[in-house]
Amino acid sequence: MSEEPISKQAAERRPGTGRTKRRRQSPPRDKTIDFRLTQQEYAALREAANRSHWALRAFVAHTVLSEVKGTRKPEHAELRALLEELMQVGGEIRQLGVTLDQVAAELHPGELTQQLGADAQACARLVDKVDRVADAICRRLP
The missing domain is CATH 1.10.1220 (Arc Repressor Mutant)
Incomplete structure (x- = not known):
């Protein structure tokens, strides 16, 4: 399995949550x-x-x-529902990638591990894409 550079998005995720860190307010909220x-x-x-x-x-x-x-605005409710669904799909893909990674670790060397590793990396790329789309939607919603 080749190591791919971690995306900025993935690097900002809170460990174990799959969520990205919120940017600090400027100026900070002090009230x-x-x-x-x-x-x-x-x-x-x-x-x-x-x-x-x-x-x-x-x-x-x-x-x-x-x-x-x-x-x-009321019309944002539909977008928020779609965003929630998109985030759920991202979580499901993330879990699939974890499962594939675990299966690859259990197999003996050379036993489909390259394919499973590639599949796990594909899942990671899909999760990053889903996260980018979800973040773009979040930025556009008030």
């Missing part, structure tokens, strides 16, 4: 707001953040600021 929710409200908010693949605080800040700026 906090505290508010109370019922258990049901908190659970609904946490679920919405998870569906969007956002940290809870980042999701709340983004949602509130989108509303304040008037940039939250």
